[in-house]
Amino acid sequence: MDQIQSFGKSFAANFSPFAASAARSQQYLKEQLGQADDKTQLPPDYVELEKRVDALKQVHKNMLAVTSQFSNEAYDYPPNLKESVLDLSRTITDKVQLLSMANSAAEAQQALTKPGPKPAPKTFNHAIGRASIASAQLIDHSDPLATALEKYALASEQVGEARLQQDQIIQQRFNSPFTTTLNTNLNVFAAKARRNVENARLTLDSAKSRAKNGPLGFSLPSVGAQKKPEVLPSDDHLTEEQRQEIEAAEDEFVGATEEAVGVMKNVLDTPEPLRNLADLVQAQLEFHKKAYEIYSELAPLIDGLQVEQERRRVIDATLSTRPLYRTYVLYFSGFTSHKHLRASKVLGYISARGGS
Incomplete structure (x- = not known):
């Protein structure tokens, strides 16, 4: 007989967690089906904290959905651009250095296509x-456009390297801590604390429901009987076992709620998200400052090449018209009686002015 009682106690102890879980599941199902009339309400302050935690969670999801692209090197790479393996085999700086040492077209071509260490x-x-840099090799090296393209290529590479440095900083100082x-x-601490509160509430409501409706937690309506409003029995009508079960469930619910409030406040009060955002902005600021400095140095050089090209164009245009002007003068001077004298004077005048 003692063995049977011992087995019964052992079985009850081992079965208790499963029974509690089943009771919570049953209570949850009743609530989902709209059959629970006395659902314990959470404190308003607690509900407000839950809303704030959910909002902060969505903030992290929204930001990471975009900033995660900083871990993708080619996030701004033209999608329709077709570059070969040879195009990507060497950095622009390496190509420019090799091109400056090339003594033939073959060496120049090799500088553009030979794989490099990076x-x-x-x-x-x-x-x-x-x-x-590839376009600069298609035109004469003395052409100002070729020089400008080469300088622009080097500047573009510098800006690209600055962008990669920005991306690395953002991954380390924003994406990583935001993900953590x-x-x-x-997703772990706050969510677990909230689940504990929900489980404690379901346990409490399940205990109340069993005290009201019997061990099953619900009453079986008789055929033709009119449903009566369910009223929770007063403490005087509760058995000692029911009273102890409800009080224990209430204590568990209050304790879980207080703990969850503390956890959620800690999550909400941390300065980490704002600090991470400041690091994100600083990284972008440093990149754009660097890009501004690079282009500010490049722009005057390009403008200078443009001015020089325009000056040469004007000189070439002037020189190209002088032979026609001389022919024009000589032709019309032939209608005078002193055409040879007049022609020599005109030629002397042109020579004095620097003509050819």
């Missing part, structure tokens, strides 16, 4: 730099 990154700035906050503080 492959070229696939970013927009690097791509436009490669297009510029989302996956740990929000």
Whole structure:
């Protein structure tokens, strides 16, 4: 007999967690079906904290959905651009250095196609730099446009490298801590504390329901009987076992709620998200400052080449018209009686002015 009682106690102890889980599941199902009339309400302050935590969680998801692209080197790379492996085999700086030492067209071509120790990154700035250096080799090296394209290629590579440095900083100082906050503080600590509150509430409501409707937690309506409003029995009508079960469930619910409030306040009060955002902005600021400095140095050089090209164009145009002007003068001077004298004077005048 003692063995049977011992087995019964052992079975009840081992079965208790499963019974509690089943009771919570049954209570949850009743609530979903609209059959629970006395659902315990959570404190308003607690509900407000839940809303704030959910909002902060969505903030992290929204930001990471975009900033995660900083881990993709080619996020701004032209999607329809077709570059070969040879195009990406060497950096622009390496190509420019090799081209400056090339003594023939074959050596220049080898400088553009021979693989180097470091492959070229696939970013927009690097791509436009490669297009510029390749274009510069298609025209005469003395052409100001070739010089400008080469300088623009080097500047574009520098901007591209600055962008890669920005991306690395953002990954380290924004994406990584933001992901940790989302996956740990929000999805683990806060979520676990809230689940504990929900489980405690379901346990409490399940205990109340059993005290009111019997061990099953609900009453079986008789045929033809009119449903009566369910009223929770007063403490005087509760058995000692029911009273102890409800009081224990209430204590568990209050304790879980207080703990969850503390956890959620800690999650909400941390300065980490704002600090991470400041680091994100600073990284972008440094990149754009660097790009501004590079282009500010490049722009006057390009303008100078443009001015020089225009000056040469004017000189060439002037020189190209002088032989026609001389022919024009000599032709019309022939209608005078002293055409040889007049022609010599005109030629002397042109020579004095620097004509050919």
